[in-house]
Amino acid sequence: VDSSGQVSYKKVGNSQIIESIEMGIRYSTSGTARKPERDLLMQDFQVVETIFFPSDGGNRTPAHKCSEFHFKTYAPMAFRYFRALFGITPDDYASSLCNEPLRALSNPGASGSIFYITNDDEFVVKTVQHKEAEFLQELLPGYYMNLNQNPRTLLPKTFGLYCYQCGGKNIRLLVMNNLLPTYIRIHERYDLKGSTYKRKASKQERLKRGPALKDLDFMDEHPEGLFLEKDTCDALIKTLQRDCRVLESFKIMDYSLLVGIHNLDLAAKEKCRQSEQAAKSKTMQEAGNSTEHGDDSESAVSSSHLSRSKSVRRERISAYSTAMESIQADAEPVDLDDHDDVPKGGIPARNSKGERLLLFVGLIDILQQYRFRKKLEHTFKAMVHDGDAVSVHRPGFYAQRFLTFMLERVFKKIQSPLKHSPTKRK
Ligand code: ATP
Ligand code: CA
Ligand code: CA
Structure with missing residues (x-):
């Protein structure tokens, strides 16, 4: 698997890749x-455009300090059209991806793919x-x-496909919509497939900050x-049904529903605790007694808050990209007035304790087609375990099991509007 992104990635410096990618996309x-x-x-759809970026600069490319590289853009006109469909202008797209450095996401999947996120939280x-x-x-x-x-739709929206080529290595890159806001705390994050076979986060994973939990953890x-x-x-279930039908028609499987949960009540308590701590350290400071620790945590919290509040307020660049927009529901029944630093578009929900939640959801990892399935051993075990012996029907079986799980285990209806149910405030 010499030509795969992962292997090459390890041999080229991180910041050099990022810089080159930004140049290429711009x-x-x-x-x-x-x-x-x-x-x-x-x-x-078949066009591939290649631009060469020599270090000394070319006819239309700037001189740069990275190693010389080629940058391929797949189906440039088609993606231009798709971006327009979602209201993304070339300027917005380029400045979101290229004006501020991409950050590597700390919590990728098992496949070895690397994830970067734009500073404005718009694209992954x-x-x-x-x-x-x-x-x-x-x-x-x-x-x-x-x-x-x-x-x-909750299907992933792809806005660009590129290949960065350097020293005989190819790194293929997909630009898509970001589903999880990073400037608020995502208290729980689940990757759900509707299967129970090996669907539990490892101990190692659980130790991480913001672990990727799975179906069994959810249950x-x-x-x-x-x-x-x-x-x-x-609306949510209808959208999932329609999306799964599309995926099944392409014989796609192994996709997940990414569910990020922001717990509003917990966040309010955390905020309270933080300001208490801040007040305490301030009193201590005034008494000439300031501790390193108290000082640090407070300033870290408030500065990250400040530096990001601008992007929180701004509307998203791409249309139809929040969870609420994706499922074609527009009520925002959770009253958000004292939480206005929360991004728009989360789906209001409650847990069984009655705490107010905002859900950020979307389908991810859809590029696994049935005929390409590689991990045969796992497939076979999973088939036996899931009782799915008739493999020709796997994409349909996968979609059905996926939907059943979402319907029966994950998303439940409450009859009374959320607004009127009692809210726990401290
Ligand atoms: P594997 O094939 O091992 O399942 P992968 O490398 O293909 O993993 P994904 O399943 O696509 O990776 O995603 C891994 C994690 O990255 C997800 O659980 C999620 O937290 C994050 N992620 C993926 N896509 C997005 C997105 N569009 N927005 C926000 N986070 C994302
Ligand atoms: Ca996956
Ligand atoms: Ca994958």
């Missing part, structure tokens, strides 16, 4: 933006394997036919599921 985007408007043609960049990039290219026309008909933590208002729940 030039590719502005070049494509200059081309005249026209309708999309089927051939546009994922390194993908050759097979996955190829499959996406193949998928694009049909996939975007679906998005075109209905942009309200432990929320045996009764999460409670949504009836209309919201119906």
Whole structure:
């Protein structure tokens, strides 16, 4: 697997990759933006554009300190069209991805892919394997036919596919919508597949900050599921059903529903504790008794708060990108007035304790097609374990089990509107 992103990644410096990618995306985007408007043609999906970035600078490329590299853009005109579909202008796209350094996400999956996030929380960049990039290219026309008909979907929105080539290495990159805001605390994060086979986070994973929990962990933590208002729940399930039908039609499986939970009541308590701590350390300071620790934690909290509050207020660049927009529900029944630093668009819900939650959800990791399944041993064991012996039907079986799990275990309806149910305030 020499040509896969992961292997090459380890041999090229992190900051050099980021810088080169930013340069590549900026030039590719502005070049494509200059081309005249026209309708999309089927051939546009097959186009691959390559730009060479010599260190001394080229005709249209700047001189730079990184090693020379090639930057490939797949289906530039098609992606320009898709970005426009989601209201993303070339300027917004390029400045979001290239003006401030991408941050590496600390909590990637097991496949070895690297994730980067833009500073404004808008986009996630994922390194993908050759097979996955190829499959996406193949998928694009049909996939975007679906998005075109209905942009309200939880399917991942892909806004660009690139390949950074340097010293014989290829790193393929996918730009997609970010699902989880990073400037508020995501108290729990689940990657749900509707399977129970090996679907428990490892001890090692659990020790991490913000671990990726799985189906069995969810059932432990929320045996009764999460409670949504009836209309919201119906909209969510309807969207999932429609999306799973699309995935099944492409014989895609192994995808997950990413569920990030922000607990508003817990956040309020944390805020309270923080300000108590801050007040305490202030009194201590005034008494000439300030401790390093008290000082540090307070300033860290308030400064990160301040530096980000600007982007929190701003509307998102891409349309239809929040969870609420994705499921075509527009009620915001959780009263947010004393939590206005919370990003818009989370799906209001409650846990069984009655605590107010905001859910950030979306389907992820959809580039695994049935015919490409590699981990045969795992597949076989999982098939036996799940009682799915008829493998031809796997994509359909997968979708059905996935939906059943979401419907029966995860998202439950409550009858009364959330607004009127009693709220615990300290
Ligand atoms: P594997 O194939 O081992 O499951 P992977 O490398 O393909 O893993 P994903 O399953 O796509 O990775 O995602 C891993 C984690 O990265 C997710 O659990 C999630 O926390 C985060 N992540 C993925 N996509 C997004 C996204 N669009 N927005 C926010 N976070 C994301
Ligand atoms: Ca995955
Ligand atoms: Ca994967």
